[in-house]
Amino acid sequence: MIRIRPMTEADLDAVLAIEQACFPRAWTRQHFLSELAAPHGTPVVAEQDGRVAGYLCLSVIMDEAEILDVAVDPALQRSGIGAALLVWACDYARKQRAQVLRLEVRASSKPAISLYERFGFVRSGLRKAYYEHGIDALLLDKKLNEEDVDAV
Numbered sequence: 360m361i362r363i364r365p366m367t368e369a370d371l372d373a374v375l376a377i378e379q380a381c382f383p384r385a386w387t388r389q390h391f392l393s394e395l396a397a398p399h400g401t402p403v404v405a406e407q408d409g410r411v412a413g414y415l416c417l418s419v420i421m422d423e424a425e426i427l428d429v430a431v432d433p434a435l436q437r438s439g440i441g442a443a444l445l446v447w448a449c450d451y452a453r454k455q456r457a458q459v460l461r462l463e464v465r466a467s468s469k470p471a472i473s474l475y476e477r478f479g480f481v482r483s484g485l486r487k488a489y490y491e492h493g494i495d496a497l498l499l500d501k502k503l504n505e506e507d508v509d510a511v
């Protein structure tokens with residue numbers, strides 16, 4: 360069973376191991392500590408069988424929410440954990456009365472883009488060569504309407 364709960368400092372070794380396995384320019388411990396302390400930040404972990412399987416950092420400011428970071432342990436990918444984190448993010452952002460959920464993704468991250476498309480995110484912008492090796496950043500948005508039904 361997947362359980363979404365607030366991230367704590369005690370989770371950071373596990374979170375950093377996943378982060379480093381998933382991203383060429385990984386967030387540092389300090390990035391996550393800043394998220395834990397941020398007034399608008401809501402970092403959560405997805406726990407499976409008592410261990411950290413993934414995490415998501417969400418920020419909600421006024422009526423805009425943004426996913427700042429999300430990843431799943433490579434050994435546990437494609438088993439619904441990323442979708443569970445996105446369902447949580449959409450629900451939480453709606454409860455905070457956000458109208459839109461935004462994120463930035465590497466144009467090369469096909470699994471992530473598939474996941475976001477499945478949740479109804481649409482492209483709202485492009486930052487050319489924003490990431491390492493000249494990889495573009497896609498800016499994606501999802502409107503958070505009451506009638507919205509998430510795909511998963």
Ligand SMILES: CC(C)(COP(=O)(O)OP(=O)(O)OC[C@H]1O[C@@H](n2cnc3c(N)ncnc32)[C@H](O)[C@@H]1OP(=O)(O)O)[C@@H](O)C(=O)NCCC(=O)NCCS
Binds near residue numbers: 430432441442464471
């Ligand atoms: C993107 C990521 C978080 C998805 O997590 P996940 O737990 O593997 O995703 P799920 O198992 O919940 O998949 C849900 C849906 O996303 C899509 N998806 C996920 N992985 C996919 C892949 N490798 N190829 C194609 N579609 C994929 C599918 O539509 C999938 O539904 P399905 O399995 O029923 O076909 C994970 O691949 C990851 O951590 N990637 C590295 C870090 C990253 O790129 N983060 C995003 C930064 S913006």
